[in-house]
Amino acid sequence: MVEIKVHEDRCHGCGNCVVACPVNARNSPNAWGGKGPEEDDVVIKVVNGVVKVVNEDLCEACLTCELACPVDAIEVRP
Numbered sequence: 001m002v003e004i005k006v007h008e009d010r011c012h013g014c015g016n017c018v019v020a021c022p023v024n025a026r027n028s029p030n031a032w033g034g035k036g037p038e039e040d041d042v043v044i045k046v047v048n049g050v051v052k053v054v055n056e057d058l059c060e061a062c063l064t065c066e067l068a069c070p071v072d073a074i075e076v077r078p
Contacts, residue, residue, distance in 0.1 A: 002059040003077040004044070006051050010073035013049040017065035017074055018042075023058050044074075 018024055019034055021043050028037035037045050043059045044051050051074065061078040 002056060002061045004053045004056050004059055004065075005075040005077065006044075006053060007073045007075075008050050010071045011050045011069075012071060012073075013046050013051065014070065015046050015051075016068040016070065017051060018045050020064045020068035022062060022064060023060060027058075 015036055018036060019031055021031070024031035024037055024042040024044065027041045028039045030039075031037040031042060040054060041058070042054055043056070044053055044065060046052070059076065061076055063076050066074045066076050
């Protein structure tokens with residue numbers, strides 16, 4: 001099972017991770033288009049200015065979100 005840890009104290013809500021996530025891109029036309037997903041069948045999304053894990057079980061542990069974060073606010077533990 002994959003665990004996604006978001007360090008909310010570091011996150012500034014840029015959404016790089018949300019747009020970079022391949023699962024989000026596959027499941028949400030908005031994420032694929034570079035916008036924030038509105039659907040709930042995504043892994044992560046920005047809520048009130050901070051990234052929130054929505055469906056950890058959909059995560060494929062590709063580490064793309066972790067690599068896309070400019071402030072090291074996300075850790076993926078496969």
